[in-house]
Amino acid sequence: MSLEYMQQESRQEIITEQDIISTYPKRNQEISLTYLKYKELKEKNQGLGYKKLSKLLNKPLHTTRYWHHSSAMPEPIRTVNWLKDVGVMPLEPNNKKLPLIARVCGATFGDGGIFANLNGIFLSSAELEAVEEFGEDLKKIFGEEIEKNSRIIEAGEYGHSCVIKTQIEIS
DSSP states (O other): OOHHHHHHHHHSOSBOHHHHHTTSOHHHHHHHHHHHHHHHHHHHOTTOOHHHHHHHHTOOHHHHTTTTSGGGSOHHHHHHHHHHHTTOSSBOTTOTTHHHHHHHHHHHHHHEEEOTTSSEEEEEESOHHHHHHHHHHHHHHHOGGGGGGEEEEEESGGGOEEEEEEEOOOO
């Protein structure tokens, strides 16, 4: 295997920004596309305000008015930016977190799940240590802040079931 081939392979993305955006409803995807076009136009034409940019995009003024504030970004774009901030995006074969991400995915598919609105993850196990380890893996992937919306619940007959639930809040 040549060095050039290995370098090309390491730059190949496993999950792209578009893959993340595509998990959202069509309306959010369309708004995100318009936002990205807006940012590109703004970069090329720094002297133009939101009114001129909205005309160039053929969109109503209210669409572009607040996009210069990060809190007004479309939700899919905020998600992608958050994943970049925690070092998960771009997800490439050489990403140091990839083995942990694969482990969390494997555990999730085996004994857990992802919330319907894709903003949380859980794992159920009879072993408290396994649930705690899952939580530690999540912290290593997403950072300490993931813990503030996390909880472990012990339940079931004779207390033999433990569940960790984590919701992700993206600001």
